[in-house]
Amino acid sequence: MQFIRNARTAIAHRIAEHRAHRRLADELAAFRTAAERSELDLMLGRHSAEETREIHAILSRQDAGRRHTSAVHIAG
Incomplete structure (x- = not known):
């Protein structure tokens, strides 16, 4: 029983970490212009x-x- 509980806890932590990472990535994606990136830097x-x-x-x-996206659009 303890093994299953530990496995569930580990999975729940990984899911929470993945969601937090995704949220952070989404927030950082908003910094697109050179001025915004300079401010972030x-x-x-x-x-x-x-x-x-x-x-x-x-x-x-x-x-x-x-x-990559820019290169694909230029080449296309």
Whole structure:
């Protein structure tokens, strides 16, 4: 019984972490213009690399996705 309870708890934590990560990614996606990104970079600069690691990873993925989308539209 304990194993099942632990497994359920672990799954619930992973789901909650995934939802929080998705919410953060959605919020960060709103910073699209150069001015907005500069403002965000200033805010992030007040914190350590360790504290902002997840945010920088999300922003990098979003930037790569935007570059890919732009390249596809230009090539198409």
